Amino acid sequence: MGAPKKSAARVSVSEDHDELVRVPLQAILLADSFTTKFRPITLERPKVLLPLVNVPMINYTLTWLESAGVEEVFVFCCAHSKQVINYLEKSEWLSQPNFTVTTIESQNSVSAGDALRVIYERNVIQGDFVLISGDTVSNMSLTQALLEHKERKKKDSKAVMTMVIKRSKTNPAIHQSRLGTDEIFMAIDPNTKQLLYYEDKADYSKGTLHLENSLLADNPSLSLHHDKQDCYIDICSPEVLSLFTDNFDYQHLRRHFVKGLLVDDIMGYQIFVHEIRSDYAARIDNFRSYDTVSKDIIHRWTYPLVPDIMNIGNTATKLERQGIYRGSEISQSQSAVIGPFTVIGSGTKIGNNTKILKSVVGEGCKIGSNVLIEGCYIWDNVTIEDGCKLRHAIVCDGVIMKSGSVLEPGVVLSFKVVVGQGFVVPAYSHVSLLQQPIEEDSDEELEYADSTSAITSTVDKTDGVIASKVLDTHFIPASELGFGGVGYVWPKCEGGHEEEWRHSVAPITEDKILEAVKAMEDELELIHDGKNLPLSGELIPNSNDDSDDDDNDDSRDDFDKEVEATFLRAVHENIQENHLTLEVNSLKLSYNKIAADCAGALFYAMMKYAVDMPHSSADSLVQNVEAILTKWKKVLTSYLNDMDEQIEVILKFEEMCLESAKEYAPLFTKILHYMYNEDIIEEDAILSWEDEKKDADESDRVFVKQAQKLIQWLKEAPEEDDDEDE
């Protein structure tokens, strides 16, 4: 299946090479992140249309693609595809000269892999393309990266992808970058820039990074990075699409595709990286990166993608001193304070003594008096009544906050939620008019809710009416948000929500950091226990033997338990001796054991039973033992044909005396003698046992000493026998 495609790809490469046909630079823009990180907001509106500093995200991506020289963009729409398509149709994007935007709709793709497979089937990609997600903000120049990619490709057709990375220090304590993304470990060849190792979703429990030795086989050096951020901008060759089609189980771009290429070494395909230094590139992956990127835009790191230049939509935004951006027709009270690095959308009204600090306020909002807004993202047409306090929250379109209500850090209010009078929304709450969907576990990665999208997709200006309507239909949720409130507070039961502070817009609190630092220290502790890293000189040589021993121990334990259970059953159910023998024999076969093991296990079971039986004194314990041994002697002796097996029994007995049944310790000789008398253990076995222990440690010889008298007697006895014979 792969062969014809490959040859097709080659043809296109050679065309490229000859430059007979000039292939326009194409891009695939995934207008769906295939995650649920922006829920509950994304239940009602696709992520790419969420406003980022008052401009829907997809505009940043498209603007950049256009400026970077991309000529043709395929926008892949999945969740809320109608909304995305409608938006694009209304916007100017579909009518740009020299920049074609085509939408591709698919209702049943659940991952980036599916999306790329759909695009492959459409057969629209002709040459190298830029793969990007619609939530990426960048101002980097593609020229250099493209050139590098093409030159590598010319030399080696296996270089199919160039990943854009950027330096960004990850906080070692909380294992995440300022974008709120997980730490990434990468290994890169410093000379060729080939990506050799990629690990996101790091396993924190493992203190070491495991790199295969073969990575260093061809390279004299490689650099490991923890300080790089993946920008999720990839320059791909057409082979990437066919690779996704050939490997139909690839879903995730990084976790499956990149890993697959690096680990499984599929047909020798290689991935390279391009590091940008002064340019900006970041993907909005979660609420924290939403916060971070918004701030970067306001601080103009993304120039020219800044509010006063972008001017998407009909209203102009002006930049004032101290980084304050204002839309037109803002009515602001004289006593209201707007702090630095704040954006106010046009048509917004701000009341007396209200303070807005480091926040973004959308268009047409009504903010009352004595309101405090700090570090918040307030979208369009939000009504905030007098005396409200909002800190580090995201407030979606049409929300109404009744007077005196408070949002604690990290709150997300989805569309048209109403917060009741004086109600305090607890930190990190997610509130929506829609109930939290019950996870159907297979769809976890899916940001898809078309059943609900229809209801709320139309933005109505008369919020109040809708709100009251909703209020009528939903009586119960009203209580969740105080008097007059509307909306469900989503329970925090989802696995990822335990650590919401990681991904929320609220700054990370000090105690969390201290906690993390503590954890980091514990981790270091762990490493130095030597469990993860055996000391080179001390442990490594034995490690293999150890593991083998462990295996044996485990199965022996199982076997012992099984035999013991069988024995007890035999005792309680009065099973005949030969039946017990039969059962033990079958166990012996199934566990691949020898007679000595059976003898040891059986003996152990008997002695254990004896000691578990009620007994008042040592004497009665001996009596118990004698009774049991007499009764089951036949079974036991059937495994004691050989001296080795008898020695095994003695050793087992010794072990019991030392560990599991110390009560036997003083009775060792007595019971041993009894067993000798009963012909369970023969004289030779006892003597060779003693012989075996001759060189053992003092501690090991306790019982030999105890049995010294018996041994002495045994040693003397044969001589007498001999005498008699003579």
Place this chain on the structure above:
Amino acid sequence: MDFQVVVLAGGVSKKLLPLVSKELPKALLPVANRPVLSYVVELLELSNLKDLIVVVEGEDAALNVGAWISGAYADRLHVEVAAVPEDVGTAGAIRAIARHLYAKDILVVSGDLVSDVPIGAVAATHRRHDAVVTALLCNAPISGPLESVSSGGKDKTKKPGRYDLIGLDPTKQFLLHIATGAEVEKDLRIQKSILRAVGQIEIRADLMDAHLYAFKRSVLLEVLEQKGAFNSLKHDVLPYLVRSQLKSEVLLNGIPQAEENGSEKVISQSNQQMLSQILANASEPTFHLRHTLNTNGSDSVRRTHKCCVYIAGSSKYCARLNSIQAYNDINRDVIGEASHLSGYSFSAHNNIIHPTAELGAKTTVGPHCMLGEGSQMGDKCSVKRSVIGRHCRIGANVKVVNSVVMNHVTIGDCCSIQGSVICSNVQLQERAILKDCQVGAGFVVTAGSECKGEVLAKKWN
């Protein structure tokens, strides 16, 4: 300088049999007609390090080494020779002489190092960073004799040998990871905590640990005391220190108390400020410091220690005489590429012929050759890229190429020696042909014998 130098001169290395013996321990093996130990000693002398302890394995070997040192350096250096039992390992050797160590820092050098790296620079690096250990790294040599490649003899596809895997920080000052010995062939295991703290680790397979370390004495002795199982400085002590650098278990009694208290105060003050820096993901000059400051509260100060490296420049020569191959290579280099090491002045023909040496008619001694005192050569001989020791008698029509001939060797007429090592007092009868052989001291090679890649030595009883 407040440095004490310990030269680990080894004993009778098994790897170098049959070249070495109790009479001629490894330290005294001649490299360009000088004992290999003299290279290290003189290198140390250049850096004004004159207070040495030379540790030799085995009493007999120690006596021999001691005798040579007192003869050669009695007037210039203060050298003590200590004998330790054989096979105690490098760590054991230090343990054995621990009570003689008093200086703040200890420089541990392998006695088989032939190098021109300024040791003073290593010591200075150590001091500058206040490190617990500083290791000298040099470029891993390309294994395989270069000359034989050019003479078209051997396979040319030899890769640079891999000796150690070394992890460095981007500034190439700190040692963050080291895998030596058998670990080199295994998969890499990098501690994430260190990578997190530093951000970037460069893993290098083309560097070699030259077995020259500067240790903080208190730390070295403490580690050796606590970890009784540690056998080797290179394989155990150094990796241990590298591994534990962010969570130091040493230095507990090492640092003077006053200094400790002082720094603790500073730390608790800057704690608050540090926290805000973490919040802002700010970067700091050294990761050790940063890591130290990330403590929770002022009660426990996380201890870190620094493991530093000094990387020798690529123009510097650095090799260890630890195999027969290395012996050949070093001899070749010292009279060839790295001729400044030999300490001799070369003639116009780029060779050294002792004035007392006698050459027969039509005998040629090519460049990169050395002919020792009182040696005689017959007619029509040819010597290329070889070292010939003192008082050798070489007959007519003899070819010596790429070889080392030690002292008092007798070579009969028409012999041919290629790529071989001939030890002292060997007798080669006429027409013997040796290629890539090692001939042990006192051996007699019978006339006309032809050997290739063999070890010829007297049977040990």
